[in-house]
Amino acid sequence: MLQIENFRKSYNYHVVLQVDTFTISPGIFWVRGSNGSGKSTFLKALAGITSFEGDIILNGQLTIKKQSVAYRRIVNFAEAEPIFPEFLTGIELIQLFKTAKNAPNHQEDFYLESMNMTSYVDQPVSTYSSGMLKKLSLVLAFLGQPTCILLDEPLTTLDVESLPILYSWIASQCHQQGAIILLSSHQVFEGGILPTVREILVEHTTIRHNS
Numbered sequence: 001m002l003q004i005e006n007f008r009k010s011y012n013y014h015v016v017l018q019v020d021t022f023t024i025s026p027g028i029f030w031v032r033g034s035n036g037s038g039k040s041t042f043l044k045a046l047a048g049i050t051s052f053e054g055d056i057i058l059n060g061q062l063t064i065k066k067q068s069v070a071y072r073r074i075v076n077f078a079e080a081e082p083i084f085p086e087f088l089t090g091i092e093l094i095q096l097f098k099t100a101k102n103a104p105n106h107q108e109d110f111y112l113e114s115m116n117m118t119s120y121v122d123q124p125v126s127t128y129s130s131g132m133l134k135k136l137s138l139v140l141a142f143l144g145q146p147t148c149i150l151l152d153e154p155l156t157t158l159d160v161e162s163l164p165i166l167y168s169w170i171a172s173q174c175h176q177q178g179a180i181i182l183l184s185s186h187q188v189f190e191g192g193i194l195p196t197v198r199e200i201l202v203e204h205t206t207i208r209h210n211s
């Protein structure tokens with residue numbers, strides 16, 4: 001469970017997101033809002049990669065401010081437009097993330113094979129297309145034993161064959177580990193092979209469950 005308390009995020013003294021208290025229980029959530037509403041800001045705050053006022057608490061134990069390393073070990077984030085050091089190969093990045101996330105040996109094999117990435121994962125990321133980069137960032141977001149996976153605009157640049165594969169990873173993560181998985185999009189969820197998907201709306205500088 002994720003608890004957000006007295007949260008406020010401003011850019012240049014301009015408040016873009018304010019939340020008094022908000023709870024996210026295990027499951028899959030579609031985070032929806034128009035362009036500029038604050039979806040990426042919300043996910044980056046949950047991921048612990050942007051500063052904010054207030055606190056975020058995971059499973060009643062880990063607070064993002066006080067136990068930031070332990071928190072970030074089990075909260076994984078895939079950026080909307082991932083940027084990686086160009087000289088590194090995909091597999092080198094995977095090794096780096098596996099170390100940071102305490103991932104089991106060969107955990108990546110399943111993801112690389114199912115997303116048909118084995119032919120290029122040894123190449124420097126400078127040679128990747130935007131879709132190939134997106135797939136790599138999605139693999140990285142599943143490494144370790146994440147309690148929470150945050151995917152910012154995961155559908156952008158992903159080809160139609162890859163979408164059901166991503167959804168199968170998400171469904172499996174939810175079943176096995178009772179994880180919290182947030183996917184952001186400005187589009188309405190169109191259905192698919194995912195189990196129950198609930199919606200979080202980002203609008204009017206705040207967030208709310210849309211039930």
Ligand SMILES: Nc1ncnc2c1ncn2[C@@H]1O[C@H](COP(=O)(O)OP(=O)(O)OP(=O)(O)O)[C@@H](O)[C@H]1O
Pocket residue numbers: 011012016033034035036037038039040041042186
């Ligand atoms: N680094 C920044 N500096 C200043 N303002 C920012 C910065 N990042 C975001 N903003 C502002 O914060 C607001 C929310 O931006 P955010 O990127 O979170 O929206 P979003 O819902 O993800 O948008 P989109 O759907 O277009 O990706 C916008 O008004 C944006 O201009």
